Amino acid sequence: PSPRPSPHVVLVASPCAGHVMPMAELARRLVAFHGCAATLVTFSGLAASLDAHSAAVLASLPASSVAAVTLPEVTLDDVPADANFGTLIFELVRRSLPNLRQFLRSIGGGVAALVSDFFCGVVLDLAVELGVPGYVFVPSNTASLAFMRRFVEVHDGAAPGEYRDLPDPLRLAGDVTIRVADMPDGYLDRSNPVFWQLLEEVRRYRRADGFLVNSFAEMESTIVEEFKTAAEQGAFPPVYPVGPFVRPCSDEAGELACLEWLDRQPAGSVVFVSFGSAGMLSVEQTRELAAGLEMSGHGFLWVVRMPSHDGESYDFATDHRNDDEEDRDGGGHDDDPLAWLPDGFLERTSGRGLAVASWAPQVRVLSHPATAAFVSHCGWNSALESVSAGVPMVPWPLYAEQKVNAVILTEVAGVALRPAAARGGVDGVVTREEVAAAVEELMDPGEKGSAARRRAREMQAAAARARSPGGASHRELDEVAGKWKQTNRAPYE
Numbered sequence: 001p002s003p004r005p006s007p008h009v010v011l012v013a014s015p016c017a018g019h020v021m022p023m024a025e026l027a028r029r030l031v032a033f034h035g036c037a038a039t040l041v042t043f044s045g046l047a048a049s050l051d052a053h054s055a056a057v058l059a060s061l062p063a064s065s066v067a068a069v070t071l072p073e074v075t076l077d078d079v080p081a082d083a084n085f086g087t088l089i090f091e092l093v094r095r096s097l098p099n100l101r102q103f104l105r106s107i108g109g110g111v112a113a114l115v116s117d118f119f120c121g122v123v124l125d126l127a128v129e130l131g132v133p134g135y136v137f138v139p140s141n142t143a144s145l146a147f148m149r150r151f152v153e154v155h156d157g158a159a160p161g162e163y164r165d166l167p168d169p170l171r172l173a174g175d176v177t178i179r180v181a182d183m184p185d186g187y188l189d190r191s192n193p194v195f196w197q198l199l200e201e202v203r204r205y206r207r208a209d210g211f212l213v214n215s216f217a218e219m220e221s222t223i224v225e226e227f228k229t230a231a232e233q234g235a236f237p238p239v240y241p242v243g244p245f246v247r248p249c250s251d252e253a254g255e256l257a258c259l260e261w262l263d264r265q266p267a268g269s270v271v272f273v274s275f276g277s278a279g280m281l282s283v284e285q286t287r288e289l290a291a292g293l294e295m296s297g298h299g300f301l302w303v304v305r306m307p308s309h310d311g312e313s314y315d316f317a318t319d320h321r322n323d324d325e326e327d328r329d330g331g332g333h334d335d336d337p338l339a340w341l342p343d344g345f346l347e348r349t350s351g352r353g354l355a356v357a358s359w360a361p362q363v364r365v366l367s368h369p370a371t372a373a374f375v376s377h378c379g380w381n382s383a384l385e386s387v388s389a390g391v392p393m394v395p396w397p398l399y400a401e402q403k404v405n406a407v408i409l410t411e412v413a414g415v416a417l418r419p420a421a422a423r424g425g426v427d428g429v430v431t432r433e434e435v436a437a438a439v440e441e442l443m444d445p446g447e448k449g450s451a452a453r454r455r456a457r458e459m460q461a462a463a464a465r466a467r468s469p470g471g472a473s474h475r476e477l478d479e480v481a482g483k484w485k486q487t488n489r490a491p492y493e
């Protein structure tokens with residue numbers, strides 16, 4: 001018989017800015033290096049900005065590598081306006097299942113494996129239905145997966161109907177622990193529907209054939225090792241660290257202005273400050289951060305977002321309820337985030353500081369020779385982009401699993417230094433003195449700053465090794481693709 005066709009892998013990405021990009025890169029690598037064909041499925045209609053982001057990521061893929069399919073919109077009008085962002089995504093994915101099923105059944109030549117993103121665990125049921133392997137993509141790290149594993153173990157260890165609190169601290173693996181204060185959002189408040197949705201999602205994971213994690217073994221080796229042992233003992237599905245996946249975004253004219261400004265700065269003189277695609281600080285915190293940057297005397301490039309007025313630390317600008325009293329679709333407003341900076345701040349720092357509204361070409365900024373440190377909300381993509389550029393960080397976690405990421409970056413990988421007050425992990429304001437001290441420790445390094453800089457360079461080299469041909473992450477992905485080739489039941493050509 002003629003050789004079997006490449007196994008066709010279908011990847012289903014949640015509608016979050018930080019998920020579509022790494023899944024697209026995973027799909028691209030499966031095609032480019034591991035002999036697979038890949039289709040990336042995305043959702044639409046949750047927010048115009050997220051749809052635009054997905055489209056930009058898909059457009060950035062090389063022609064004729066990864067096929068892309070966008071599922072039609074489904075109505076979310078009946079979901080309460082104040083529902084948690086996670087609840088919205090779980091609902092969107094659940095309601096889109098019939099469309100996804102129809103698409104999967106329509107694929108000529110069959111599907112060799114399904115890879116479902118975090119939030120899309122229900123897709124594993126479709127894998128069972130189709131009789132193909134079902135894998136979970138974790139856009140975060142193995143520490144977050146270890147947390148999810150323990151969360152279910154503790155919860156389901158309780159007698160029926162009984163609740164058991166997560167221990168404080170909770171052991172993740174080896175001597176790596178996290179405190180309740182650092183646990184990801186949504187896993188502690190049983191009165192919020194998202195708690196139960198997360199529990200159901202993570203329970204499903206135990207039926208997965210494996211996990212593909214956007215991390216690499218040298219970054220969190222203790223946790224990776226403990227997962228290997230668990231898989232050998234049949235206690236948990238195999239976990240494959242296959243990252244880091246980093247892709248630069250588009251070249252908008254406004255974005256190029258950042259790079260041109262950086263070109264005029266001395267090497268290693270600039271602190272990059274950014275809180276991801278949705279992070280928000282309070283008005284007071286925005287002013288303290290500005291004062292701290294001014295006080296430090298160092299160069300900075302700050303991506304300023306609209307401040308929060310209600311204590312929320314993120315705004316994904318969903319437009320699932322267009323009848324909402326408050327228009328959360330920022331696109332229609334002409335509000336200027338820079339207007340919230342202290343009076344005279346831009347004038348006093350002009351020349352050494354640049355504040356841009358809402359967005360900067362982050363991957364390129366981090367790899368620019370002028371950039372020396374990154375004040376970051378610790379979204380996992382941002383963390384990996386910083387590590388890949390060898391830039392040490394000041395962690396400023398805000399939402400989702402970012403406090404777990406900050407623990408890994410600070411205490412396990414050693415590439416980040418926390419400002420003193422942020423260690424509390426509560427809503428308190430980080431003062432200007434603390435901001436200035438944290439920035440200075442990395443820019444005019446003392447002992448701790450020098451160690452973080454050294455670790456950042458070491459991790460940069462480790463990340464490059466991991467993803468190069470023959471590197472640890474490359475081998476892990478090859479192993480998984482090899483399994484898919486063996487189980488591929490697609491007909492002979």
Ligand code: UDP
Pocket residue numbers: 016017018019021249274275276277278279303358359360361362363378379380381382383385
């Ligand atoms: N990003 C960017 N410019 C910005 C803000 C974010 O290019 O001004 C990109 C960033 O490089 C990263 C992604 O958006 O790839 C944000 O993902 P992350 O996981 O760090 O955080 P999230 O936005 O999902 O909280």
